[in-house]
Amino acid sequence: MFLSPIRFLILLLLLNFVVSGQVLRKIKERVRELQLQKAKQSLLTSTVSGKQPVEHVKEGKIKQPLDHFNRQVIKTFPQRFFVNDAYWQRPHGPVFLFIGGEGPIFEFDVLAGHHVEMAVEYGALLLALEHRFYGNSINPDSLETENLNFK
Incomplete structure (x- = not known):
């Protein structure tokens, strides 16, 4: 049983959509991690320099x-x-x-x-x-x- 070309195209588009969403989610998580690391470093630096x-x-x-x-x-x-x-x-x-x-x-x-x-x-x-x-x-x-x- 073969898929018709239109069904195959729709399947490919859906698969691409799902994969793209997963990639974007991972990028968002990584950016948030980097922002938090930078923020923690900034807070540590200000605390060490005497600012409270x-x-x-x-x-x-x-x-x-x-x-x-x-x-x-x-x-x-x-x-x-x-x-x-x-x-x-x-x-x-x-x-x-x-x-x-x-x-x-x-x-x-x-x-x-x-x-x-x-x-x-x-x-x-x-x-x-x-x-x-x-x-x-x-x-x-x-x-x-x-x-x-x-x-």
């Missing part, structure tokens, strides 16, 4: 409306954030907001990375906000399917 940015990191939570588009829903959820004011040129320095992606945030997110290097250069306050439904920013009703419709 870790002392300037504070964790907090803010009550956010569960549904921002329906005023009849009055429930809230605690959204976690980290603040680092080690480099901030008070009171007029800029604020850099780091929005967490698909995962929890950590103190490390306001201690190292390209955005931290820019904060040093521009005298900025660093703020990392955890994406809802990740880490400690999960609504009290849990991650049941019917609770994932809130925006």
